[in-house]
Amino acid sequence: MGSTASGTGFPADPAGQYSLATFGAGCFWGVEKSFQKKYGKSIETLVGYAGGVADQPSYKQVCTGTTNHAEVLQVKYKESEIPYKDLLDFFYRMHDPTTKNRQGGDTGTQYRSAIFYHNEQQKDAANTSIKDLQHHFGKHTISTTIEPMGTFWNAEDYHQDYLNKNPHGYECPTHFERSWDRIHELYGGE
Known part of the structure; x- marks a missing residue:
């Protein structure tokens, strides 16, 4: 059922035209589809594994939960067209960031809600986003x-x-865009 995972994301961009963002939000199939639906041809996507200890992990290995990898989506985008903060905003609204190691019926560390930062600016923005958005989740x-x-x-x-x-494959029911008003209703936000 497929070969061992290999490679390390998108090819290098020596001209610096593109930025990368990497998110874990449950099963990477639904995460990828949600971002594609939202941003269309403005982004390129790859699904993969990040945050673990094994070299060249396979899907089968990651599913055991022993490698500590998360299923992730890597997004290639132009910061001038889509600011990173907009990707963060969508990330929080397209899944349930309040369930530890779980999205819908999928459980395990491979399904954790995670932001994998590529530089200090992304790290700072990610930390700030949690502080700024927590009130929405009550x-x-x-x-x-x-x-x-x-x-x-x-x-x-x-x-x-x-x-x-x-198109008729499994899609986690937690992967869809919510408005902040709807999140307030669901979570008792302030």
Whole structure:
């Protein structure tokens, strides 16, 4: 069922035209589809694994929970077109950031809510976002981890763009865009 994951994300961009953002928000199929639906051709996406200890992890290994990798989406975008803070805002609204190591029926550290920062500016923005957005979730504490990027391992080819290739495939029911008003209703935000 596919080969071992290999590679490390998008090719280098020596001209500095693009930025990368990496998010864990549960099953990477639904995360990828949500970001594609929101941003369309303004972004490029890859799904993979980050934050773990194994070299070249496979999907099967990551699913055991023993590698500590998260299923993640890497987004290639132009900061001049989509500011990082806008990606962060959408990230919090497209999944449940208050459930530790879980999205819907998917449980385990591989499904954690996580922001993998690529530089100090992203780290600062991610830390600030939690402080600024916590009030929207009321007494439900944001459990999103903020972790250094480290190595991004591409997921196997069959995972890339999975829900576009398999439109009737499993999609986590927590992956959809919510308004902040709806989040206030659901979580008792202030």
